[in-house]
Structures are given as C-alpha cells and as structure tokens.
Amino acid sequence: MAKLTLAILIIAVISVTVLSQTPVLTFSVEPTTVYLAPGRAAQFQVIATSGAAYTADDVEVSFTIPPGLSVTPQTGTIAKIAPFTKGKLAFSVTATADLPPGKYTITAAVLYTYCTATNCFQLEDSLTIPVRVTAELTGPVATTKSATLPPWALPTLGLVLLGVGIGLWTRGIKAPIYFVLLLFVIGGFVYGIKLRQPEQAQGIASVLCTSCVGIEAVQHAPPHLSDAARAALKQITSNIDLVVFYAPWCHTCPYAEAMVKDVAAINPHVKYTFVDVSVDRARAAQAGVIRNNRTIVPAIMRADTGAVIFGIRDLEPRLLQLLGVGK
Amino acid sequence: MNVRLSLMRRISQGFGLLLGLFGFTGIGMTHIIFPGLHCYACPLAVTICPIGLAQNLVIYGTVPYFWVATIVAYGILAGRGFCGWFCPFGTLNDLLSFRKVRINGIASYSKYAVLIGTIIAAWMFADTMFCKVCPVGGLEASIPYLFLGVASVNRPFLLHLGVLVAVLAGMVIISRFWCRYLCPMGAILSLFNRISFLHLTLNPNRCSWCGDCAKACPMGLQPQEEYDSHNCTKCGECTTVCTMDAIQLTFSPQVERSRRVIPLLLNREHDQGGS
Numbered sequence: 123m124a125k126l127t128l129a130i131l132i133i134a135v136i137s138v139t140v141l142s143q144t145p146v147l148t149f150s151v152e153p154t155t156v157y158l159a160p161g162r163a164a165q166f167q168v169i170a171t172s173g174a175a176y177t178a179d180d181v182e183v184s185f186t187i188p189p190g191l192s193v194t195p196q197t198g199t200i201a202k203i204a205p206f207t208k209g210k211l212a213f214s215v216t217a218t219a220d221l222p223p224g225k226y227t228i229t230a231a232v233l234y235t236y237c238t239a240t241n242c243f244q245l246e247d248s249l250t251i252p253v254r255v256t257a258e259l260t261g262p263v264a265t266t267k268s269a270t271l272p273p274w275a276l277p278t279l280g281l282v283l284l285g286v287g288i289g290l291w292t293r294g295i296k297a298p299i300y301f302v303l304l305l306f307v308i309g310g311f312v313y314g315i316k317l318r319q320p321e322q323a324q325g326i327a328s329v330l331c332t333s334c335v336g337i338e339a340v341q342h343a344p345p346h347l348s349d350a351a352r353a354a355l356k357q358i359t360s361n362i363d364l365v366v367f368y369a370p371w372c373h374t375c376p377y378a379e380a381m382v383k384d385v386a387a388i389n390p391h392v393k394y395t396f397v398d399v400s401v402d403r404a405r406a407a408q409a410g411v412i413r414n415n416r417t418i419v420p421a422i423m424r425a426d427t428g429a430v431i432f433g434i435r436d437l438e439p440r441l442l443q444l445l446g447v448g449k
Numbered sequence: 450m451n452v453r454l455s456l457m458r459r460i461s462q463g464f465g466l467l468l469g470l471f472g473f474t475g476i477g478m479t480h481i482i483f484p485g486l487h488c489y490a491c492p493l494a495v496t497i498c499p500i501g502l503a504q505n506l507v508i509y510g511t512v513p514y515f516w517v518a519t520i521v522a523y524g525i526l527a528g529r530g531f532c533g534w535f536c537p538f539g540t541l542n543d544l545l546s547f548r549k550v551r552i553n554g555i556a557s558y559s560k561y562a563v564l565i566g567t568i569i570a571a572w573m574f575a576d577t578m579f580c581k582v583c584p585v586g587g588l589e590a591s592i593p594y595l596f597l598g599v600a601s602v603n604r605p606f607l608l609h610l611g612v613l614v615a616v617l618a619g620m621v622i623i624s625r626f627w628c629r630y631l632c633p634m635g636a637i638l639s640l641f642n643r644i645s646f647l648h649l650t651l652n653p654n655r656c657s658w659c660g661d662c663a664k665a666c667p668m669g670l671q672p673q674e675e676y677d678s679h680n681c682t683k684c685g686e687c688t689t690v691c692t693m694d695a696i697q698l699t700f701s702p703q704v705e706r707s708r709r710v711i712p713l714l715l716n717r718e719h720d721q722g723g724s
Contacts, residue, residue, distance in 0.1 A: 204509065205509060206509040206511060207509060207510070273512060276512070276514075277512055280517075291644070296644065296702075296703060296704045297702075297704050299644055300525070300644065300702055300704075303521050303524075303525055303644075304525075306517060306518060306521045307518045307521050307522045307525070308518075309514070309518070310514040310515060310516075310517045310518025310519075310521065311514075311515065311518040311519075313514045314513075314514035314515030314516075314517075314518055315515065317514065317515075319511070319513070319514055319515035319516070320480035320515055321480070322511065322515075323480060323482065323497050323502050323515060323516070324478050324479065324480045324497070326497070326501075326502055326505045327478050327489035327494070327496075327497040327498070327501070327502065328477070328478045330490050331490055331501075331577055331580055334490060334577065334580045334581050334583075334586055334590070334591075334605060334609075335490055335586065335590040335591045335594050335600050335605065335606070335609070
C-alpha cells in the first residue's frame with residue numbers, strides 16, 4: 123500500500139503544473155515572416171487561439187501599414203471563437219514595384235470581447251507581422267512553414283500500438299501492454315503539457331456550469347430589491363448621480379441597468395445616466411472602466427465621488443454601499 | 450480477519466474525501482484530474498471531474514492527451530481500486546451497502562452504455578448533458594449552492610435531486626448500485642482491472658469454496674471465480690473474511706498468465722465432489 127500511496131503522490135505532483143494564467147485569446151501570424159518581392163503579393167493568416175472556457179465575440183483585426191505596402195482586406199472580423207478553438211483570418215500583403223528591399227513591420231491591432239457569468243470585458247491586443255521585401259523573389263511566396271504532424275497522426279499511432287498490446291495480451295503475453303500504456307502516460311503528459319492542456323482542463327473546471335446546478339435562472343432573472351434595501355434607499359435625502367457604463371455586446375449589463383432603474387424609481391434623489399462605452403470611450407477611460415486596453419462592464423460610478431463598482435455579483439449590497447446606505 | 454486492511458481503506462477513503470473538499474484551505478482549482486467521480490462545481494472542489502472534463506473535450510474537439518495520460522496512469526495503478534479506496538461517491542455507496550445482493554450479469558454492462566451515451570450526448574448537443582443528471586453534481590454542487598443561497602429550487606435543481614434520490618434508493622436496495630450499473634468513471638477504470646497493479650490474487654490450493662467471500666462482496670461478485678472481474682473494486686472485503694487466506698490483495702504487475710481457468714476447473718471438481 124505504501125507503493126500505491128507513493129505512486130498516487132507522484133501522479134499528483136506531475137499533474138499539478140502551476141503555470142501562469144493565459145489570456146482568453148492569443149494571437150499569432152502564419153508565416154512568422156512574410157517574404158515578397160517588389161510588385162508582388164503574399165498571403166498571411168492571423169490566427170486567434172482561445173485558451174479559456176469563454177466564448178470570444180466580435181474579434182476585429184485592423185492594420186497599421188508602412189508606406190509601400192498594402193493589406194487586403196484592410197480589416198477582418200470573426201464573429202465568435204468558441205472556447206479552446208481557433209479562428210483564422212486570411213490577408214494578402216502587396217508591395218509596390220518601387221519599394222526598396224528591406225525589413226518592414228505591419229502592426230495588427232486586435233479588439234475582442236468576452237463575458238463571464240457576471241462581467242463582460244473588451245480587450246485590445248496587438249501583434250507585429252515582419253515583412254521581408256527582397257528583389258530575389260520572382261513570385262508570391264507563402265512562407266516558411268514549419269513541419270507539424272497532422273492532428274490524427276499521434277492518436278492513430280496510439281490506437282495501433284494499443285491494438286498490438288491488446289492483441290498480445292489476449293494471447294497471454296501481458297508485458298507489452300504495460301509498455302504501450304506507459305508510452306501513453308509519458309507521451310500524453312509531455313505532449314498534453316506542451317499543448318497547455320492542463321491549463322485547458324483547469325479553465326474548464328474553473329467555470330461553474332450554472333445551468334447544471336440551478337443557478338442560471340437566478341442570475342438572469344430581473345433584479346428584485348429586497349425590502350430591507352428598499353427601506354434603506356428611502357433614507358437618501360440628497361441628490362446622487364449614478365453613471366452606468368454598458369456596451370451592446372455585454373450580456374450582463376441589462377441586469378445592472380434594471381437594478382439602477384429600480385433604485386431610481388424608489389428614491390427620486392437618485393438619478394442615472396447610461397453611457398455606451400463603445401461610443402464614449404473617453405468618459406469610460408476617465409472613470410477607469412477602460413484601462414490597460416481592457417474594458418470591463420457593467421460598471422456603475424457614483425458621479426460625485428468617482429467610486430465605481432463592476433459586475434453584477436452581489437450587486438444589491440454593493441450598490442447600497444456605493445450610495446452610502448449599505449452596511 | 451484482516452482488520453488492518455479495512456482500516457487502511459477507511460483512511461484512504463478519508464484522503465479521497467479530503468482531496469475532494471480541499472477547497473476549504475482556500476486554494477483554487479488545480480490541474481489535477483480526480484481519480485473518481487467528483488463534481489468540479491462543488492464549492493470546495495480543487496480537482497477536475499474526469500467525466501465532466503471528457504465531455505468538454507468532446508465538445509471542444511480536443512485530442513485529450515493530458516486526460517488519457519492521467520486516466521491510463523490511474524488505470525495502471527489501481528483500475529477500479531479507486532472506486533473502492535478513494536472515490537467519495539464510492540464511499541457513500543459503501544456506507545449504504547446494506548444488502549449485498551448478487552444481481553450482475555448483463556446488467557453490470559449498463560455502465561458502459563452510460564459512458565458511451567455521455568460521450569455521444571456531449572457531441573450531439575454540444576453540452577455537458579450527463580452533468581445535468583449526475584447525482585454526484587446534485588449532492589456536491591446543487592444542494593450546497595442551494596444552502597449558500599446561490600441556487601434556487603428550479604427545474605435543473607429538481608432534476609438533480611430526483612436522480613440523486615433514485616440513486617440513493619438504489620444503493621440502499623442493492624449495495625454499490627451506482628458503482629455496479631451506472632458509473633461512467635467506473636466503466637473507464639474497469640477496462641484496466643485485469644492489468645492494474647492493485648489486484649486480487651487467488652490461491653486455488655487454499656480455497657475451500659466456502660462462499661464467505663461472495664457473501665462479503667459489495668459488488669455482488671463471487672471472488673473465488675471472478676477475482677479479476679471488471680466489476681471488482683478491489684475493496685478487499687473478500688480478503689478480510691477469508692479464513693484460509695486464499696484471496697489476497699496485492700500490488701504488482703499482472704504479467705503472469707491468467708489462472709482464471711484453474712478455479713473454474715477446481716470449482717467443477719468441487720461441485721462434483723460435493724454431489
């Protein structure tokens with residue numbers, strides 16, 4: 123039994139790979155360097171890879187292009203990238219005939235949104251696309267593509283090995299099956315960790331399946347202020363202005379908007395303004411709703427103090443606190 | 450009576466429960482896949498449910514290298530031994546094992562149907578359909594969230610609760626009802642039972658065919674004949690009641706040729722001798 127305990131501990135240690143949290147989307151360019159000759163065109167792809175259990179929406183890619191180069195189309199959009207999947211956008215870059223050979227850099231700006239159960243985010247990212255213009259090339263060159271195994275290769279190899287192992291095992295030769303399964307364990311851990319699958323698993327498990335446990339209906343129901351909250355709100359005697367920052371892509375904003383409307387209906391001293399962050403970005407940035415290229419909504423700001431609360435989790439007590447009547 | 454083995458199993462089951470509820474320490478979700486059925490939606494969970502994860506991987510179309518490596522490692526180590534020694538829901542099955550009846554046969558293969566159905570449903574509906582009816586999720590997530598004031602008594606909750614009550618009733622009527630017939634994780638681990646390091650060995654020369662082990666087996670097996678059954682959870686109850694020490698729980702590779710034929714032959718001779 124000591125051996126068993128030791129073995130379990132070893133597996134646990136291997137499984138726990140404490141790595142940093144990945145962003146929702148990571149971006150890459152294929153090929154990593156685009157080669158083309160003056161007057162010619164070359165293709166490249168912007169690849170967005172989801173590393174989280176959230177769906178990314180409205181992924182927009184636009185470019186800052188040095189003189190002498192042009193990119194078509196000028197922008198690209200992916201409506202939705204499901205969790206742990208990839209989205210690809212194909213572009214073509216063209217050099218003018220008189221562009222001198224050399225190294226150029228195209229900068230791609232990326233904007234996308236995603237929502238958790240209580241908050242919605244808009245993130246900005248960027249990536250650079252190195253372009254090498256060389257007179258030696260006579261036509262469009264796609265690239266330096268690194269050799270990779272097709273996705274079915276390793277599973278097929280694994281199944282073949284497993285088949286051989288099981289075949290021998292049924293004939294009473296049991297030792298090879300252990301060798302095959304050991305390959306599965308070592309290979310699976312090494313390749314899985316390389317593909318960041320432990321983080322994928324952690325990401326999946328970190329997101330509560332709300333509909334599974336009966337939470338979703340509560341969170342998406344219209345807000346209902348408690349009697350205690352209503353009584354507390356009536357104590358407000360001076361005017362308070364609230365600014366509610368929202369966005370059209372935000373799934374949880376209507377909940378916050380409805381609660382603020384309810385509060386204002388209970389006590390007319392509370393007034394509110396709705397600000398669409400996609401329209402008035404300056405005001406949102408000033409309030410801290412947009413910072414470090416990240417937009418977080420819904421956000422409710424008390425205008426006189428500048429205090430802001432985000433999201434809809436436990437919104438009632440936090441809103442009361444913002445209004446100065448909470449516990 | 451091997452009291453020491455029983456005590457060790459209870460301690461091991463305690464460790465299983467401790468790992469399942471390790472979130473009380475405040476640490477968040479880790480990368481560990483739990484070697485049993487344990488809902489990751491549990492407020493105190495720090496490990497990943499293998500079945501919940503498998504469904505998600507099917508939905509996302511991920512080739513599950515990490516998942517396979519972990520499950521195979523667990524399988525080689527103990528096979529269904531994790532059901533008998535570690536899984537918290539297995540422990541609950543154990544605690545409610547009042548009637549050790551022998552109803553196996555083809556019915557015990559229904560857990561494979563549950564496993565296949567779980568995977569197909571995840572693929573067809575792009576959703577974790579099994580999780581919506583999983584009694585473990587009902588016990589470890591829905592009910593705690595109700596008491597935490599987060600969930601409410603709505604259709605998903607009632608569905609979970611209904612399945613949980615039915616399964617609990619099944620456990621009371623038939624020992625280890627869930628493990629025998631329905632557990633998809635048990636179905637996966639059972640595939641490794643005949644090669645797992647933790648396994649039962651039978652010394653046919655010492656067996657008196659008294660049948661005490663069959664009476665003790667919570668999975669309704671006849672260990673003297675089915676000591677390498679896919680249903681065996683390696684709980685060792687049979688070894689604790691065997692006065693002849695004919696059945697033993699050991700931890701080593703099962704590289705020798707199967708001796709299954711020997712007890713079957715001996716059994717026949719025994720039957721003939723007894724007539």
